[in-house]
Amino acid sequence: MDAGFFVQLAASAAAVGVLVAIAAWAKIARPVAPLDEHRARAILAEEFPGRAVEAVWVASDGAGALAKSGGLALVVCRVGDGFAARQIPWPQAVSATFRNGRLSVDLGDIAAPRAVITLPSWPPKSFDGDLAA
Amino acid sequence: MSLPDPIHAALNPVALATPIFIVTVLAEIILARMGKIDARYEGRDTAVSLGMGLGSNVAGLLFGAISFTAVVWVWQHWRIFDIPMTAWWAWVLVFLAEDLAYYWFHRLSHERRVWWLSHVNHHSSQHYNLSTALRQTWTGALNGSWSVYLVLSLLGFPPAMVAIQKGVSLVYQYWIHTEAIRRMPAWFEAVFNTPSHHRVHHARNAVYLDKNYAGILIVWDRLFGTFQPELDAEPCRYGLVKNLATFNIVRVAFHEWIAMAQDVVRHPRHALGYIFGPPGWSHDGSRETSAMIKARAAGGGEATSTGAAEPAVSPAAAAG
Numbered sequence: 323m324d325a326g327f328f329v330q331l332a333a334s335a336a337a338v339g340v341l342v343a344i345a346a347w348a349k350i351a352r353p354v355a356p357l358d359e360h361r362a363r364a365i366l367a368e369e370f371p372g373r374a375v376e377a378v379w380v381a382s383d384g385a386g387a388l389a390k391s392g393g394l395a396l397v398v399c400r401v402g403d404g405f406a407a408r409q410i411p412w413p414q415a416v417s418a419t420f421r422n423g424r425l426s427v428d429l430g431d432i433a434a435p436r437a438v439i440t441l442p443s444w445p446p447k448s449f450d451g452d453l454a455a
Numbered sequence: 456m457s458l459p460d461p462i463h464a465a466l467n468p469v470a471l472a473t474p475i476f477i478v479t480v481l482a483e484i485i486l487a488r489m490g491k492i493d494a495r496y497e498g499r500d501t502a503v504s505l506g507m508g509l510g511s512n513v514a515g516l517l518f519g520a521i522s523f524t525a526v527v528w529v530w531q532h533w534r535i536f537d538i539p540m541t542a543w544w545a546w547v548l549v550f551l552a553e554d555l556a557y558y559w560f561h562r563l564s565h566e567r568r569v570w571w572l573s574h575v576n577h578h579s580s581q582h583y584n585l586s587t588a589l590r591q592t593w594t595g596a597l598n599g600s601w602s603v604y605l606v607l608s609l610l611g612f613p614p615a616m617v618a619i620q621k622g623v624s625l626v627y628q629y630w631i632h633t634e635a636i637r638r639m640p641a642w643f644e645a646v647f648n649t650p651s652h653h654r655v656h657h658a659r660n661a662v663y664l665d666k667n668y669a670g671i672l673i674v675w676d677r678l679f680g681t682f683q684p685e686l687d688a689e690p691c692r693y694g695l696v697k698n699l700a701t702f703n704i705v706r707v708a709f710h711e712w713i714a715m716a717q718d719v720v721r722h723p724r725h726a727l728g729y730i731f732g733p734p735g736w737s738h739d740g741s742r743e744t745s746a747m748i749k750a751r752a753a754g755g756g757e758a759t760s761t762g763a764a765e766p767a768v769s770p771a772a773a774a775g
Binding site (some may be wrong): 330434 | 488494
């Protein structure tokens with residue numbers, strides 16, 4: 323096997339480390355303001371066009387949101403300086419683990435395994451009847 | 456003077472260009488930091504992009520023999536013509552033939568899930584900068600997407616010649632992954648793939664989905680009806696229709712393989728659809744393909760969300 327390949331690989335790995343450090347130092351990510359309800363609804367409309375949103379719960383830290391849309395929960399979570407969104411059955415969201423003000427939602431997707439949303443309480447009283455749905 | 460080896464390439468354009476990749480990514484970051492150009496970098500996103508690029512080199516070492524063996528075997532046993540590596544016209548021909556093969560390889564990589572499995576990696580960043588160009592797949596040799604290039608071997612292009620031209624194409628496509636260059640001169644935009652054309656290709660806006668598959672020459676998209684200019688009224692939003700919610704590089708590399716395997720196991724009667732159908736295909740119509748998304752958007756569905764217009768029903772507990 324070509325020794326030159328490994329020399330280049332090692333040099334490239336070192337360069338990757340330096341570039342990542344410089345990218346982090348540069349602080350040139352997109353500015354992302356914490357979500358408020360207006361912004362959360364705008365993202366939901368973009369990610370789930372045509373879906374009627376009955377209620378939105380925005381994370382206390384503005385890093386995510388959860389909405390009820392019929393029998394579905396629409397989940398938005400911050401990823402770096404962007405967002406990712408998934409939909410899951412509403413009962414699954416209602417029964418998600420809530421501990422120490424953090425709702426941990428299993429999104430059931432290998433590419434989006436879990437969303438953690440900080441909320442004062444969960445599940446919401448007005449919708450927990452849907453748990454049996 | 457000895458004739459060039461027709462099987463083993465005497466030079467590797469990608470390896471030769473690697474120092475340029477490093478210097479230009481650094482330059483893009485520094486110039487963006489200084490406010491001189493338009494570029495955005497997020498640390499973990501950059502780490503994944505560059506890590507994928509590094510890993511693709513290792514994957515090539517581990518699995519590259521699969522495609523190399525097939526290419527050489529077809530050329531040795533089935534070639535129609537004997538194309539000399541020393542003729543100038545042969546290099547003009549391989550430039551055009553490889554670029555056309557790339558167009559179809561790339562188009563099929565978007566339109567069939569079995570090939571999208573690997574190519575999805577390149578599109579998984581929500582950023583569009585020079586590091587995104589280096590976000591390369593680890594599994595391209597495993598799903599047979601390279602088989603399009605066997606046509607070139609069949610025609611008689613020596614494997615070394617094709618390998619060099621593929622490298623040239625990859626290096627060309629590096630510089631177009633940037634927001635720092637808005638438009639090239641009109642004549643250039645008409646003929647060549649450019650940052651503007653390729654931003655469209657990386658965008659997840661409905662109007663931009665499955666467009667601009669070109670490698671070097673954008674004329675293939677114009678010819679085959681897949682060209683879409685960048686619209687000032689529709690700023691590009693980058694990434695996947697369903698963006699990743701993780702920076703775990705192993706998940707980034709293999710998520711679509713695992714998702715397809717799960718679909719096949721759960722719905723074995725529909726396995727062929729889940730493997731060879733377009734990305735987003737489902738047996739019960741519960742998911743959306745690009746064609747469905749574009750049709751919905753064209754029908755106006757995307758512009759209106761009843762949810763956005765409704766009054767908020769935010770329990771006090773939900774106030775952010």
